Amino acid sequence: MSTTFDVYPKLSKIPSFRELLDLSSARLAEYLIDHGINAQPTINVALQSNRDHKPRPFDLNSPAMWSDVEYAWFYIESAPGGTDAYFCSNQEFDYEDWDGEIETHIRAAERKTLIYECLANGYHWYFRRSMGQPAIINVAYGMIAGSLAELTEGFIYSGDSAWDYERFPATAQEFFSWYFRPDKAIKAEYARWAARCIKYLDEELRA
Numbered sequence: 521m522s523t524t525f526d527v528y529p530k531l532s533k534i535p536s537f538r539e540l541l542d543l544s545s546a547r548l549a550e551y552l553i554d555h556g557i558n559a560q561p562t563i564n565v566a567l568q569s570n571r572d573h574k575p576r577p578f579d580l581n582s583p584a585m586w587s588d589v590e591y592a593w594f595y596i597e598s599a600p601g602g603t604d605a606y607f608c609s610n611q612e613f614d615y616e617d618w619d620g621e622i623e624t625h626i627r628a629a630e631r632k633t634l635i636y637e638c639l640a641n642g643y644h645w646y647f648r649r650s651m652g653q654p655a656i657i658n659v660a661y662g663m664i665a666g667s668l669a670e671l672t673e674g675f676i677y678s679g680d681s682a683w684d685y686e687r688f689p690a691t692a693q694e695f696f697s698w699y700f701r702p703d704k705a706i707k708a709e710y711a712r713w714a715a716r717c718i719k720y721l722d723e724e725l726r727a
Contacts, residue, residue, distance in 0.1 A: 522650045523682035525665035528638035528689075529672030534583035537565055537592075541580070544594075544667035547696060548660050552725075554701075555718050559725040561596045563660060568593050584668070585643075594647070594664050599724060601653045603661035610642050621679075631675065631689050638674045649682070655717035656724050659700050666695045684710060 541563050549560045567576040567590050576590050585607045586592060595602030618635055621628040628635065638644075645668060649661045662683075669676045670692035677689040683699055684706040698704035702718070705711035 522648050523680050524646050524648045524678060525662065525682055526644055526646045526677045527665050527668045527672070527674060528635070528644045528677070529641050529668075529674040530634065530638050531672045531674070532641055533672075534585050535668070535671040536581050537578070537584045538580040539671060540584050540664065540668055541565060543671060544660070544664040547667050547670075548663040551659060551663065551696075551700070552721065555721070557722050557725065559722075561598060561656065561660075561725060563664065564595055564597060566593045566595070567591070584645075594661065596656055596660060599654050599656050601650075601657045603647050603649050603653075603657060603664065605645055605647045605664075607645055608643060610639055610644060614644075615639060627686060628689060634675055635689065654724050655720040658717050659721070662695070662699045666692045666699065669695065 545561070545563045548563065552559050552561075565580075567578045567586055568574065569576055570589050570591060578586070584592070588606075588608075592605040592607075593602050594605060618628070618639060622632050622635065623629075645665075647661050647665045649658065665676050668674075675689040675691055676695050679685060679688070686706055687694070687698065700714045700717070702711040702715040705714060
């Protein structure tokens with residue numbers, strides 16, 4: 521089982537890998553400080569082949585986009601695991617899915633203008649977190665998705681239990697204010713999960 525965050529950009533300019541890494545590392549450090557953990561883990565990225573997972577060359581200063589035969593692997597050097605990310609063209613079914621979401625989900629209806637403005641850019645990213653990841657990756661993949669939404673002035677969405685469905689779609693500012701914060705969770709299961717992971721973070725980062 522895995523959970524995902526989709527990021528739809530409002531701006532047409534795609535930030536560089538370096539910009540995304542710098543901002544997401546900063547947002548992760550801010551989150552840790554908020555929870556009494558004085559650590560600044562650095563988020564890294566590699567491009568890998570979908571077929572054999574072998575590394576593929578890329579430039580950190582180039583736009584954070586890649587082909588459909590490869591994926592981006594975001595990771596923290598000191599932690600096992602990571603999150604795989606995909607750059608996707610918006611297809612007809614994306615519009616159909618959002619039409620349905622806007623009709624049935626009040627939060628989406630409130631963001632209708634932003635949603636269609638972002639869809640018009642023609643592409644989006646999604647970040648996937650598989651089960652069994654260390655606590656720091658559970659936090660970090662949200663920080664990466666949120667940072668990309670911040671850099672592109674777009675929105676984040678998840679409908680597969682990455683966090684409270686009722687809060688999506690969300691802007692980056694909204695997302696950072698409640699993601700993985702036990703006291704801001706709507707559902708008790710997310711509050712308990714985040715609280716457990718926070719207990720493990722200091723231990724993981726000192727290992």
